Amino acid sequence: MTLVGVVGAGVMGTGVAQNLATSEHEAVLIDVDPGKLADARDRIELECRMSRMLGGPEIDAAAVLGRITFGTELELLAEAEVVIENITENWDLKSRLYPKLDEACKADTVFVVNTSAIPITKVAALTRRPDKVMGVHFMNPVPMKPSCEFIPGYHTSESTKDIVRELLLSMGKKPIPVNDASGFVSNRVLMLTVNEAAFLVHEGVADAETVDEVFRGCFGHPMGPLETADLIGVDTILYSVEVLYDEFNDSKYRPCPLLKQMTAAGLHGRKSGKGFYNYSG
Missing domain, CATH: 3.40.50.720 (NAD(P)-binding Rossmann-like Domain)
Structure with a gap:
């Protein structure tokens, strides 16, 4: 103990x-x-x-x-x-x-x-x-x-x-x-995926449900990237992407404006009751 x-x-x-x-x-x-x-x-x-x-x-x-x-x-x-x-x-x-x-x-x-x-x-x-x-x-x-x-x-x-x-x-x-580098393995990959999925919604390519359905139905993922964002916390996703952007100074890590807007609005996902999905019910 x-x-x-x-x-x-x-x-x-x-x-x-x-x-x-x-x-x-x-x-x-x-x-x-x-x-x-x-x-x-x-x-x-x-x-x-x-x-x-x-x-x-x-x-x-x-x-x-x-x-x-x-x-x-x-x-x-x-x-x-x-x-x-x-x-x-x-x-x-x-x-x-x-x-x-x-x-x-x-x-x-x-x-x-x-x-x-x-x-x-x-x-x-x-x-x-x-x-x-x-x-x-x-x-x-x-x-x-x-x-x-x-x-x-x-x-x-x-x-x-x-x-x-x-x-x-x-x-x-x-x-x-794993060795010490910003984002390590999991978030070096996952945050880019979630951030790009948020861009798809931001740009009107597809809504959140459709983005996640593609990942569940076509790739067999148990959760789509935006469901995952709501589970982790949209604010946490934003802060992690910002860290990657600051550490690597690489434009591929630029945070999606929608993540910034949702974080400012308090739409942080499951923990706040609403994010890309509504959990109030």
């Missing part, structure tokens, strides 16, 4: 905390917004109770929640052996957070960056422990996905890799090693 800090109580952070707690680890879930923490608690309880109905194992929701501490202060991470950061894919926010984590945590605490696009070496440079910073790109929904990208930075030590690998295996995850 490991004491693991989880920073960020959005969809990803909540899933990570749930996965840790169902794997017998103690988790401390931190977010600056008490409302997000309350939502995270409710979501974890609901998903635990629904597990058996959806073909999964029977999960004791009370026991899982009993292994999670919810709070707003980074000081609660003082004794954590590993901290998994899951905040928005926004460099300004991350660059302000990591020096604070450095102060709040023990010198030997390992930092795991749960990011889909930001280079791990760039994050590690914000800390006084670059050898103890490791990237892991968890997939959504975290408790249901059996694999993740496993990304060491330039300075990441072998002992740090071993610690994070063992933690992931205990969570039922297969770590797939």
Whole structure:
């Protein structure tokens, strides 16, 4: 059993905390917004109770929640052996957070960056422990996905890799090693696909339902790219594409204006009730 800090109580952070707690680890879930923490608690309880109905194992929701501490202060991470950061894919926010984590945590605490696009070496440079910073790109929904990208930075030590690998295996995850480059493997490909699919809607070539039907019907994909965007979060898609554009300075990563408009309008997908599809019903 490991004491693991989880920073960020959005969809990803909540899933990570749930996965840790169902794997017998103690988790401390931190977010600056008490409302997000309350939502995270409710979501974890609901998903635990629904597990058996959806073909999964029977999960004791009370026991899982009993292994999670919810709070707003980074000081609660003082004794954590590993901290998994899951905040928005926004460099300004991350660059302000990591020096604070450095102060709040023990010198030997390992930092795991749960990011889909930001280079791990760039994050590690914000800390006084670059050898103890490791990237892991968890997939959504975290408790249901059996694999993740496993990304060491330039300075990441072998002992740090071993610690994070063992933690992931205990969570039922297969770590797939990839090298440190913006977007890694999955999002270097996926974000281009989703962004181009959004351009098709933006330009009137096809509506969202038609775009997704082509991918499901012609290629056998279980979800189309715009359904996937709604699941991940339209705002998260936009931020990831912007990171790729900034890192590579390549016009092929130019963000679709429709993604910008939807993000500004609060149409973030499933988590907001509406994105390319309406989930209010």
